[in-house]
Amino acid sequence: MREIVVVSGKGGTGKTSLSAAFSYLEGDNAIVCDCDVDAANMHLLLDASFSNQRDFFSGEVALIDKELCTNCGKCADVCRFDAISIADGQHVVDPISCEGCHYCSKVCKKDAIEMKTQKAGDIYTSDIKNETKMVHAKLGFGAENSGKLVAKVKQDAKLLALQKNKAYVITDGSPGIGCPVISSLSGANLVVLVTEATISGLHDLERVIKLVKTFNLKAVCIINKYDLNEEMTNSIEKFLKTEEIDVVGKLPYDETFTKALAMAQTIVEYDSNSKLAINIKNSWEKIKESVS
Amino acid sequence: MKIVLTAKGEDWSCKMDERFGRAEIFVCYNEETNELSSISNIGVDTMEHGAGLQTAQKVLDLSPDVIITGNGAGNKALAILQKSNVKVYIGAGNMTLKEAYEAYKNNKLQLQF
Numbered sequence: 161m162r163e164i165v166v167v168s169g170k171g172g173t174g175k176t177s178l179s180a181a182f183s184y185l186e187g188d189n190a191i192v193c194d195c196d197v198d199a200a201n202m203h204l205l206l207d208a209s210f211s212n213q214r215d216f217f218s219g220e221v222a223l224i225d226k227e228l229c230t231n232c233g234k235c236a237d238v239c240r241f242d243a244i245s246i247a248d249g250q251h252v253v254d255p256i257s258c259e260g261c262h263y264c265s266k267v268c269k270k271d272a273i274e275m276k277t278q279k280a281g282d283i284y285t286s287d288i289k290n291e292t293k294m295v296h297a298k299l300g301f302g303a304e305n306s307g308k309l310v311a312k313v314k315q316d317a318k319l320l321a322l323q324k325n326k327a328y329v330i331t332d333g334s335p336g337i338g339c340p341v342i343s344s345l346s347g348a349n350l351v352v353l354v355t356e357a358t359i360s361g362l363h364d365l366e367r368v369i370k371l372v373k374t375f376n377l378k379a380v381c382i383i384n385k386y387d388l389n390e391e392m393t394n395s396i397e398k399f400l401k402t403e404e405i406d407v408v409g410k411l412p413y414d415e416t417f418t419k420a421l422a423m424a425q426t427i428v429e430y431d432s433n434s435k436l437a438i439n440i441k442n443s444w445e446k447i448k449e450s451v452s
Numbered sequence: 453m454k455i456v457l458t459a460k461g462e463d464w465s466c467k468m469d470e471r472f473g474r475a476e477i478f479v480c481y482n483e484e485t486n487e488l489s490s491i492s493n494i495g496v497d498t499m500e501h502g503a504g505l506q507t508a509q510k511v512l513d514l515s516p517d518v519i520i521t522g523n524g525a526g527n528k529a530l531a532i533l534q535k536s537n538v539k540v541y542i543g544a545g546n547m548t549l550k551e552a553y554e555a556y557k558n559n560k561l562q563l564q565f
Contacts, residue, residue, distance in 0.1 A: 307473075308499060308503075339501045339502075342473075342504075346474065347470040376562070376564075
């Protein structure tokens with residue numbers, strides 16, 4: 161089983177559209193894994209069933225026991241997040257503002273403040289339209305993606321892939337270079353970088369490559385919308401050459417991306433014989449060669 | 453030499469954990485006494501962020517001479533580890549603990565720093 165993680169550095173480069181297209185092409189040979197939980201949308205393209213729901217717990221929130229509380233106000237004094245206010249003469253915690261830092265519960269002389277683990281969202285193992293399964297998550301209000309959640313989603317996807325003897329796990333990572341991205345890269349056999357021909361596309365590509373190199377991971381790159389600015393594409397290619405990263409695809413700007421999205425379809429199923437679809441299929445074959 | 457390996461189990465036949473920050477278990481092998489011990493990295497799985505930093509501290513508390521892992525430590529963990537004299541070897545992610553130790557002994561692993 162080989163895990164292929166698709167990341168982009170910059171958002172909006174077409175990472176999820178391509179991840180979904182690869183997943184569609186590979187069918188039941190792969191388990192799909194959506195780690196871009198802050199803006200999870202791959203389920204729309206792959207028609208996920210939202211099955212096998214599990215609760216996901218993350219972070220803590222302070223809770224004041226009214227019986228024990230003497231309303232001394234010490235907790236509200238130390239709270240850096242202004243999460244504690246007085247309602248009808250009683251100190252209460254606003255769970256949205258509370259960052260779970262424990263400071264209030266530490267200073268409370270009456271031990272009236274308990275830290276409660278919070279449910280942050282749900283994890284699902286869904287059936288998707290191309291006869292395989294996808295592990296993905298949905299966050300609750302005010303919750304954020306984290307390395308912890310990504311690690312959990314990935315772990316479930318990998319276990320499933322091993323159990324069902326699948327050849328690949330295709331992981332849609334999140335944009336940026338922060339904690340969730342680091343977590344999504346862990347254990348990857350190949351990283352597919354998706355960038356676009358813009359200044360920020362190149363800048364964010366440089367950042368994410370620096371991260372990928374820290375972990376000594378093998379990477380390949382797809383330049384999307386390469387014809388927007390061919391000069392920029394040249395700079396990107398030059399940079400990739402110095403980093404010894406192969407370009408496995410160059411895709412033109414194409415409104416088919418948007419049209420397919422509007423139909424909730426992946427590009428390769430929207431028009432499987434289009435030049436764009438064939439281009440993407442070729443990239444996927446190259447990616448598989450790189451990871452074998 | 454005291455060697456710490458990031459692992460998914462507690463004995464030589466178990467698989468390595470390719471991750472550093474969120475590794476499941478640390479197996480500690482003391483070459484002088486031939487002792488094998490392990491500590492669980494439990495607690496880190498409840499952390500949303502900053503797993504690498506916490507883990508680096510935990511591992512340094514074992515005062516190892518060598519750490520063997522898979523992908524390697526991330527930037528923040530690395531900054532802490534570099535302050536000690538420990539050597540970090542990477543590339544053992546798909547091996548068993550035994551294979552990883554032998555690979556290290558035969559100079560087959562890459563030094564992260």
